[in-house]
Amino acid sequence: MVRTPCCDKSGLKKGTWAPEEDKKLIAHVTRFGHWNWRQLPKFAGLARCGKSCRLRWMNYLRPGIKRGNYTHEEEETIVKLHARFGNRWSMIASNLPGRSDNEIKNHWHAHLKKRFQNSSVSNEKAETSKSKHHSQVESIQEKDSVEIVDPFQNTSPTTSQTQTPDASPSLSDIFCTIEEPAPDGNGNLVMDDFANFMDTYTDPISAYSWTELSLADISYFPGELLAPFVTETECFFPVYDAQLWVLS
DNA sequence: AAGCGACTCAACCGCTCCAAC
DNA sequence: GGTTGGAGCGGTTGAGTCGCT
Numbered sequence: 001m002v003r004t005p006c007c008d009k010s011g012l013k014k015g016t017w018a019p020e021e022d023k024k025l026i027a028h029v030t031r032f033g034h035w036n037w038r039q040l041p042k043f044a045g046l047a048r049c050g051k052s053c054r055l056r057w058m059n060y061l062r063p064g065i066k067r068g069n070y071t072h073e074e075e076e077t078i079v080k081l082h083a084r085f086g087n088r089w090s091m092i093a094s095n096l097p098g099r100s101d102n103e104i105k106n107h108w109h110a111h112l113k114k115r116f117q118n119s120s121v122s123n124e125k126a127e128t129s130k131s132k133h134h135s136q137v138e139s140i141q142e143k144d145s146v147e148i149v150d151p152f153q154n155t156s157p158t159t160s161q162t163q164t165p166d167a168s169p170s171l172s173d174i175f176c177t178i179e180e181p182a183p184d185g186n187g188n189l190v191m192d193d194f195a196n197f198m199d200t201y202t203d204p205i206s207a208y209s210w211t212e213l214s215l216a217d218i219s220y221f222p223g224e225l226l227a228p229f230v231t232e233t234e235c236f237f238p239v240y241d242a243q244l245w246v247l248s
Numbered sequence: 249a250a251g252c253g254a255c256t257c258a259a260c261c262g263c264t265c266c267a268a269c
Numbered sequence: 270g271g272t273t274g275g276a277g278c279g280g281t282t283g284a285g286t287c288g289c290t
Binding site: 017052055056060102107109110 | 260
Binding site: 016036037038050051054058087088089090101102105 | 274275276277278279280284
């Protein structure tokens with residue numbers, strides 16, 4: 001299911017992510033955000049390229065990511081959106097909270113594509129293939145009851161690049177996908193004590209060269225972590241040289 | 249029980265886009 | 270306007286798993 005770990009020429013690790021690496025990445029992004037994916041592995045102590053870290057976070061570790069079976073409703077939504085947008089998986093994913101574009105893409109190729117094609121084939125027996133496929137797509141669009149969220153029209157200046165959860169995720173939300181080992185028991189984390197975990201796997205703040213954090217960077221932060229820095233009207237965050245950055 | 253092909257899905261690769269200079 | 274670097278996207282890969290014979 002996963003690739004054999006190996007190292008490339010530059011010494012960066014490739015392949016399967018170890019639980020230890022996941023912990024480091026979660027700890028770092030949760031604590032400091034992802035202001036620069038390229039630099040992140042260096043500060044997080046990961047022998048990975050930034051791209052790999054980003055992918056792992058976005059597709060697997062990000063808070064709110066749903067694992068497991070797709071509901072009939074979700075599949076229906078994917079089919080409808082694919083009929084409308086084609087292979088624009090990120091667009092489709094933006095309409096399916098908790099699902100990554102990569103996961104949707106995989107699910108489409110593994111299940112829905114066949115199903116969709118099969119239904120097309122059976123329909124073609126009754127009608128000509130071209131017009132039928134076209135009408136099928138059209139009928140999907142006509143009957144489309146899915147409320148399409150266009151990320152390009154629905155962005156705020158501070159969150160344009162990041163899908164912001166509806167509400168601040170709780171710690172349990174953050175780790176909901178990794179607290180319980182999966183049936184196959186591979187690569188999943190069990191965290192009994194978040195505080196110890198954070199202390200163990202993140203460097204002291206004093207050791208960091210802090211950089212600016214944007215709202216997008218903290219959009220994944222659990223509310224409990226943000227609480228000390230948030231008032232009714234302002235959100236403070238510690239940044240370089242012990243400045244306080246007023247976010248609102 | 250063993251062999252083998254199909255399936256699954258995490259991860260890599262290469263490309264494009266966009267902002268900063 | 271050209272160059273550069275980072276982020277994001279979509280296509281593809283390939284090892285593990287499943288299920289059939």
